[in-house]
Amino acid sequence: MARDYFTQIEKVRQTKPLIHHITNYVTVNDCANITLGIGASPIMADDCNEAGEIASIASALVLNIGTLNERTIPSMLSAGKAANTADIPVVLDPVGAGASKLRNDTVSQLISNISFAVIRGNISEIRYISGLQANTKGVDASLEDQMNLSNNIQLAQQCAQKLNCVIAITGETDVISDGKTTVSVANGVAMLSALTGTGCMCSSLIGSYCGAHKEQPFAATVAALLSMGIAGEIAFEKAGQLGNGSFHMALHDAISTLTPSILLERAKIYENEN
Amino acid sequence: MARDYFTQIEKVRQTKPLIHHITNYVTVNDCANITLGIGASPIMADDCNEAGEIASIASALVLNIGTLNERTIPSMLSAGKAANTADIPVVLDPVGAGASKLRNDTVSQLISNISFAVIRGNISEIRYISGLQANTKGVDASLEDQMNLSNNIQLAQQCAQKLNCVIAITGETDVISDGKTTVSVANGVAMLSALTGTGCMCSSLIGSYCGAHKEQPFAATVAALLSMGIAGEIAFEKAGQLGNGSFHMALHDAISTLTPSILLERAKIYENEN
């Protein structure tokens, strides 16, 4: 039976949690703005000499390896450990996992050293993380990896059990599992993949919801992906035919004006108990 | 009696001063675009091997520590010293001062080694710089620090005298002081704080105005904050109810279409002679 994924946004807006990001420079502005749009407060601090200190005053930490480099990898480790010590939820976005040895080694190192609350990726990235052979082509999911929904549900469950964290696979239908319960979110539009950073923005939303609901990373992740999917639908209805620029701005408009009743009205959520 | 803060924009547009930035990667695109929007020309060059050389051919330099790191801190010092030698105004944006030891140490180092024309921050950052205990929470001003206006005026005056530069505290009402004269600008809308980078953009505008009016950093700073506040009001009237994305674009629209008569008509400026 359906839980309440619709009113969590209120607590995000009331408590305005500080969300520390160590993230890529391609989509960082959108990540900061969507964090503000959902009601949280972003801070991006990636120097090793302050990453741990900043993480420990935040309400959640988002690690995104989109433009990882030798300077920021130690910062991610430092921030992740500090967040674990302070019992702050940590979200991993393993951008392009499977695409290079550096990314693969870094993902292994992060997963070995940090306890994650949530890992979110596309199907190719999550396949790589779960130990299956992925067909990664750059930072987008390959067609071969976009298997049918029941396979994705099984993969998310197994990976969540193996890594003991919430796993979110985003795509045409999003799948979120904590190893016991698995939820599918069928909201969203294909045009979201025509903008850079919509995956990264999902991870920032997950961090924002987790920051306000630290004991409920599973429900927070569902609420975050529901928010992105529904905002995408609203943006597409308003501006989809105008083109990518207008759709981009309409997406930020929709996130910043979401309400529990909009979420409730539009949600397409399906729960599978294991 | 009121000075003329309204026609300075014309000289920015006529002379198109080159504004060198060493700034953060979160909001750098907005900083470059607002610099162009007001009529100046941005260049972002942060490698230590060219920062000084670039600074010396610029008309103003903006140092913003939002994503400071061990590679760019020496570049900031080098650029700042070169700008001082070449008698080019330098603007400091001490993002998150008070939030980590690295930021605090860096701010001290910058203030000790560089002569600033203007320092702009939110109330928490300026409190930190003035030697008071700040209640910094990330990069946004804390509620506890948002004291009443008369306190802010006093703080700006004292800090300007102590550091011998123009101090600008931005917030609901902006306060600008050179230690003798203090001006309050009551333009702007609360929605500006729902976008990332509006503080950074203020600093880029200050740099742009200073680049065209290097002998008048105080008046240039007032004109810059007036421009941002009024552009925010215009953007809010046009697009505020649509959401953050439309407001963001409308803000750039408003800056790029500002005129002296718009500034004159909407300005809410109050001067306090010390």
Next chain:
Amino acid sequence: MARDYFTQIEKVRQTKPLIHHITNYVTVNDCANITLGIGASPIMADDCNEAGEIASIASALVLNIGTLNERTIPSMLSAGKAANTADIPVVLDPVGAGASKLRNDTVSQLISNISFAVIRGNISEIRYISGLQANTKGVDASLEDQMNLSNNIQLAQQCAQKLNCVIAITGETDVISDGKTTVSVANGVAMLSALTGTGCMCSSLIGSYCGAHKEQPFAATVAALLSMGIAGEIAFEKAGQLGNGSFHMALHDAISTLTPSILLERAKIYENEN
């Protein structure tokens, strides 16, 4: 006689080539979004430990020195060499060449070690590269360098012959030469220079077209600059009077909705056989 520069966009959209960028953090988001808008797939990976590996799985590589630094210069060399080995077209955007010793040295090093398919710059940058004295002022072309069209045609031809690659000079009228054939594209609007990154976006479009048409870098470059010029005109007609923010979004709208028939209808192309 006119070749077909109008239908190449279809193959970009059908094959969705992966375009690796090592580029500046000022305009990187626009570069990623315009790459998606034209139908290709961007990846930005600048660490020396993966740059070569990523380049070798891409369909084209774009090197942009806008915010070059000591960490990314070796990455550019590594990626360029890997792309050459894998026979993947490499595009150089020598942002600010002539403005600092570091930029000049880096451009020399890149040109000495990498075989470029296309080099695109403004007239000041191409003058510098061709060995003439440039009057570089920051990253924008100086007025003195904006010579008459026949001079630019001659410069592009000579530079293309000397460096054995396609040379593209962008400005009021774009000039593209492979040393034998030279084409002028008179599309575009002045307002494009009021946005940061329109030059960088041109280079990303060149990379995108080259990725889908690797045997035809000359035609790909013409098609890319035609796309940008025409998108600029459409954006200006829709949103130019609203201001820079709306124009910016309309530009992305126009790129993402371009069709062969729009390109054919609006193209202002003039060919000069040498």
